[in-house]
Amino acid sequence: MDMKKLILSIASGFLFLFAQAQIEKGNLLIKNGTVLTITKGNLDQTDVLVKDGKIIQIGKNIQAPVGSKVIDATGQFVMPGIIDAHSHIALDAINEGTNPITPEVNEADVINPLQIGIYRALGGGITTVHAMHGSANAIGGQCETLKLRYGTFDPDVLKMDGAPRTIKFALGENPTRSHGEGAGIVPRTRMGVEFVIRQAFTEAKEYSDAWAKYNKNKLVKGFRGAPPAYSYRHEVLSDILNDKIIVHCHSYRADEIYMMLKVAKDFGIKRLVFQHVNEGFKVAPELAAQGAMASVFSDWWAYKFEVYYSTAYNAAILSKNGVVTSINSDDAEMMRHLYHEAAKTQKYGGLSDQEALELITINPAKQLGIETRVGSIEVGKEADITIFKNHPLSIYGVPMLTIVDGIVRFDREKDADDMRLWVDPKQAIETSVFRDKLNDADHCMEGAEFILDSEIFKANNK
Amino acid sequence: MKKGFQTIMGLATAIICIIVLHVEAQSPKGKYRNVVLTNATIETVTKGTISNGTVLIIDGKIAGVGATVSIPAGTEVIDCKGLNIYPGMIDAGTNLGLNEISAVARTTDFNEIGEVIPQMRALTAVNPNASAIPVTRVSGVTTVLSIPTGGMLSGTAALINLHGYTPDQMYAGFEGIVLTFPNTGRRGFFDRRTDDEIKKSSDKALNSLNDVWEKATQYHKLDSATKGKAGYYPEMQALVPVIRGEQTLLVEVNASKDIQAALKWLKEKKVKKTILTGVSEGWRVADEIAKSAIPVITGGVLELPSRDYDRYDKAYANPGLLKKAGIKVAIKSESGNNNYRNLPYHAGFAVAYGMNKEDALKAITIIPAELFGVSDKLGSIEVGKSATLFICNGDPFETKTQVSHVFIEGWEVPMVSRQTELYDEFLKREPGVSKTKK
Numbered sequence A: 001m002d003m004k005k006l007i008l009s010i011a012s013g014f015l016f017l018f019a020q021a022q023i024e025k026g027n028l029l030i031k032n033g034t035v036l037t038i039t040k041g042n043l044d045q046t047d048v049l050v051k052d053g054k055i056i057q058i059g060k061n062i063q064a065p066v067g068s069k070v071i072d073a074t075g076q077f078v079m080p081g082i083i084d085a086h087s088h089i090a091l092d093a094i095n096e097g098t099n100p101i102t103p104e105v106n107e108a109d110v111i112n113p114l115q116i117g118i119y120r121a122l123g124g125g126i127t128t129v130h131a132m133h134g135s136a137n138a139i140g141g142q143c144e145t146l147k148l149r150y151g152t153f154d155p156d157v158l159k160m161d162g163a164p165r166t167i168k169f170a171l172g173e174n175p176t177r178s179h180g181e182g183a184g185i186v187p188r189t190r191m192g193v194e195f196v197i198r199q200a201f202t203e204a205k206e207y208s209d210a211w212a213k214y215n216k217n218k219l220v221k222g223f224r225g226a227p228p229a230y231s232y233r234h235e236v237l238s239d240i241l242n243d244k245i246i247v248h249c250h251s252y253r254a255d256e257i258y259m260m261l262k263v264a265k266d267f268g269i270k271r272l273v274f275q276h277v278n279e280g281f282k283v284a285p286e287l288a289a290q291g292a293m294a295s296v297f298s299d300w301w302a303y304k305f306e307v308y309y310s311t312a313y314n315a316a317i318l319s320k321n322g323v324v325t326s327i328n329s330d331d332a333e334m335m336r337h338l339y340h341e342a343a344k345t346q347k348y349g350g351l352s353d354q355e356a357l358e359l360i361t362i363n364p365a366k367q368l369g370i371e372t373r374v375g376s377i378e379v380g381k382e383a384d385i386t387i388f389k390n391h392p393l394s395i396y397g398v399p400m401l402t403i404v405d406g407i408v409r410f411d412r413e414k415d416a417d418d419m420r421l422w423v424d425p426k427q428a429i430e431t432s433v434f435r436d437k438l439n440d441a442d443h444c445m446e447g448a449e450f451i452l453d454s455e456i457f458k459a460n461n462k
Numbered sequence B: 001m002k003k004g005f006q007t008i009m010g011l012a013t014a015i016i017c018i019i020v021l022h023v024e025a026q027s028p029k030g031k032y033r034n035v036v037l038t039n040a041t042i043e044t045v046t047k048g049t050i051s052n053g054t055v056l057i058i059d060g061k062i063a064g065v066g067a068t069v070s071i072p073a074g075t076e077v078i079d080c081k082g083l084n085i086y087p088g089m090i091d092a093g094t095n096l097g098l099n100e101i102s103a104v105a106r107t108t109d110f111n112e113i114g115e116v117i118p119q120m121r122a123l124t125a126v127n128p129n130a131s132a133i134p135v136t137r138v139s140g141v142t143t144v145l146s147i148p149t150g151g152m153l154s155g156t157a158a159l160i161n162l163h164g165y166t167p168d169q170m171y172a173g174f175e176g177i178v179l180t181f182p183n184t185g186r187r188g189f190f191d192r193r194t195d196d197e198i199k200k201s202s203d204k205a206l207n208s209l210n211d212v213w214e215k216a217t218q219y220h221k222l223d224s225a226t227k228g229k230a231g232y233y234p235e236m237q238a239l240v241p242v243i244r245g246e247q248t249l250l251v252e253v254n255a256s257k258d259i260q261a262a263l264k265w266l267k268e269k270k271v272k273k274t275i276l277t278g279v280s281e282g283w284r285v286a287d288e289i290a291k292s293a294i295p296v297i298t299g300g301v302l303e304l305p306s307r308d309y310d311r312y313d314k315a316y317a318n319p320g321l322l323k324k325a326g327i328k329v330a331i332k333s334e335s336g337n338n339n340y341r342n343l344p345y346h347a348g349f350a351v352a353y354g355m356n357k358e359d360a361l362k363a364i365t366i367i368p369a370e371l372f373g374v375s376d377k378l379g380s381i382e383v384g385k386s387a388t389l390f391i392c393n394g395d396p397f398e399t400k401t402q403v404s405h406v407f408i409e410g411w412e413v414p415m416v417s418r419q420t421e422l423y424d425e426f427l428k429r430e431p432g433v434s435k436t437k438k
Helices: A004-021 A114-125 A173-183 A190-217 A232-241 A254-266 A281-291 A316-320 A334-347 A352-360 A363-366 A455-460 B002-025 B132-135 B195-225 B232-241 B256-268 B284-292 B314-324 B341-351 B357-360 B366-371 B416-427
Strands: A028-036 A043-051 A053-061 A069-072 A078-082 A080-087 A126-131 A139-147 A163-168 A246-250 A271-274 A291-294 A325-326 A384-389 A398-404 A407-411 B037-045 B049-058 B062-067 B076-079 B085-087 B088-093 B141-145 B154-160 B173-178 B248-253 B274-278 B296-298 B329-331 B389-394 B403-408
Touching: A028 A384, A053 A069, A069 A232, A080 A271, A080 A334, A080 A363, A114 A126, A114 A334, A114 A398, A114 A407, A126 A334, A126 A398, A139 A190, A163 A232, A173 A190, A173 A455, A190 A232, A190 A254, A232 A246, A232 B195, A246 A254, A254 A271, A271 A281, A281 A291, A281 A316, A281 B416, A291 A316, A291 A363, A316 A325, A316 B416, A325 A334, A334 A352, A334 B341, A384 B416, A398 B416, B088 B274, B088 B329, B088 B341, B088 B366, B088 B389, B132 B141, B132 B341, B132 B416, B141 B173, B141 B341, B141 B366, B141 B403, B154 B232, B173 B232, B195 B232, B195 B256, B248 B256, B256 B284, B284 B296, B284 B314, B296 B314, B314 B329, B314 B341, B329 B341, B329 B366, B341 B357
Parallel strands: A028 A069, A028 A078, A080 A126, A163 A246, A246 A271, A271 A291, A291 A325, B037 B076, B037 B085, B088 B141, B173 B248, B248 B274, B274 B296, B296 B329
Antiparallel strands: A028 A043, A043 A053, A078 A384, A126 A139, A139 A163, A384 A398, A398 A407, B037 B049, B049 B062, B085 B389, B141 B154, B154 B173, B389 B403
16 A cells, blocks of 8 residues: 555545544443333333443343443433433524425524523433424524434534434524514514425426436437536425425414414425424314324423413313323423423323323324434434433432433533633623523524514504 | 093193203202201311211301201201311402403403502402302302502502392402512513613612502591591502401512512501512512511412423412411412312312411411401301302312312302303203214
8 A cells, every 4th residue: 555545544534533423332231220121111120231322232130241331210210311302402593484394494504502502401301303494484594303412512422313303493483573574574463484395396396307307308319408406405395206305394373383284285295393393283083184293392481472372281182082182391491391382281181191201202202203222212223311319200209310311411410510611710700690580581583683674564563 | 530630630640740940941040048067077177177066057157067066957958978167268369350361461450550549459350250250169269369460559459258139249358459569580481681671670660669658648637637628539548448457458579689679668667567479489588578477379380480490380389488487377279261170179289289278278278268367257267258169079278178168158059150050051061073963
């Protein structure tokens, strides 16, 4: 091998290293806990063995391999890491609010691994989040499924490699006030929202048909035609139509949910998850019949008109009608106690422990298309595990340890009182941030405030 | 004759059926009745737990509590075997009745225009038929402080019981003036002011507060000298009872520096009756608050830490840390979102993260009752107090616990809200997907 080739191969080796995010994976043995597997029942005094970030054995009296870390979970509850199907943490930008149709933007480009919200979510037992685009646009940006590997400086390390692509859609008040009220363009009504979505899909179909025709014809000898103009927007929309991307549709009212079900049917879209879907309970039979899923709040309501006729029994009604349902947060605080939010379905609708826990584990995993990898404690699955003091559905349940890929990412016992890494001597005021409780229910609109500040919006609201 | 009798009977049956159906179709109403609750585990709050005990309700009041209570003949009985009785929970920080839908300005009445408007009374605008009232009370939260917010002195808050058809029927015996102390905290992600801008606006607000206080003090002197003929000056007239130490000043303050500034200010101005509210960063300056002997209404507990470097669970731990420092602590829920039914969970999280369970229960019952001067009526299960209580099947902090009965001033309220009605209608919707097939 000559020198040139050697340098080239070393260089390409480095390139490969940089291209492949280095995911840390751990080995450990969790001893003697009550294991809530979710898919295979509850196992008392059971051990879970993890190797290279995967669960390789579940059983009694497993011997720890030499050098393996051992966690004593005696008297504690071991459950799969909690999955939040609707979050905006770890992102530096939420809304590209300049157009009602923006499938060309992608949250994967703005991941911020340093946000403290990631660590706080781990403190609530969360291991996977769906980091979503906001709801200013009828067809918003692509979203990213993240694993909370807090501690890395590399945005790519947070990405759950191989998770299906997802995209945010939004119906109702947010797109209509952003674009109709804020910019004076369609949509200003729910009629307009349907129109812009159908228009985008129709154009995408024409686009992919044109490419298909071109690709077919170019093989014919003597073909002289030019290729159609490339459009990334239409590429993404075509991928939606071909079920390569799961649609996650922000929605509240029954009418708009029903509208979107019909649009999906007409364009042959099968992978559809409704988000928030506060009035999903009103069209639960239709959702179930079409196999659409629902990711809901436990009890949020009344912060705007389209959630006024909500009920905390929503998740129970949807579940009992056969809709795959999850409980999400859409909120950096609420995501820290999704286990408590899930327990509210026991108060409102009497779901069993098993049904309630599915709402924050295997069900959101199904909605993100990652149910073969996470969402339950099973041999072969990724070792994303949360250990609770007291039952997770009890108000006294406290997440003690949160493990991602076999690596302990949160340990309550080791948490310091003051988490400051350094002190800035020039800081004049120690500024505290308090949430505006009257306006904080609409996180989906972060980054789109400029629209609500526009002259047109103000004129429309005189 | 016999046939005629049958016809009459048939008609009578039909009429009874119609009446019954008619009654069933009506919205249920509250029932005011004398009733005895037997075989219950009674959490009196002030006098321990009584197992297998009895609570007697006569004329809206608790007429007997204990293991043995003599019961007037003919009193209706609710058998509470396996159930618990607790005093109604009090949420000391809401805008219930003033806020129907936060984002729809026409439905909100908590935020009048003006920085100094203490004369604006919540009780005037409380809507007894707000949809959130039944939603709240069926969870055992029977009494709330409804607070006007917005400016610096934003109005007069009112304590209300969550049953009644006029504000006066609901009024629970306390009104307090609300002061949002000049603050240096940011208001959320959209607050992009620089540190200097924040400091300047806070200093300016403090100056203006001092001016207002000076004026109010002068007005009080003038009023005393003229025996109440100082003239119409509604803002000042509203502040006079506070200046004179007759009425409570509720001071909303959250950042630790602001808490220190507020304690200093209250001492300087010699404000006699005062409660600190919010107090998110109270744990940082707990000893100083304790030294002042000023009580605290803290919450919501289900909150983020206010600084990035704070321990992740500081908001959950705050009530317990304040209590530990010797402060009198009441717990409130998150104001402004119409989810006051979650008050027991705010208290429950305080317990999960360090507060004593008994103290947390007191913090949403007897302590707020004492702070508002209504502990002769509310906050515990004791003879002579108002029959404002609820029955449930376990620990009310536990999420899955079901509340089965709620009494407010002797009125047994219907256990329905719009949210339960929607559940009843839609659990098994008819028609389903097909309009004709079942």
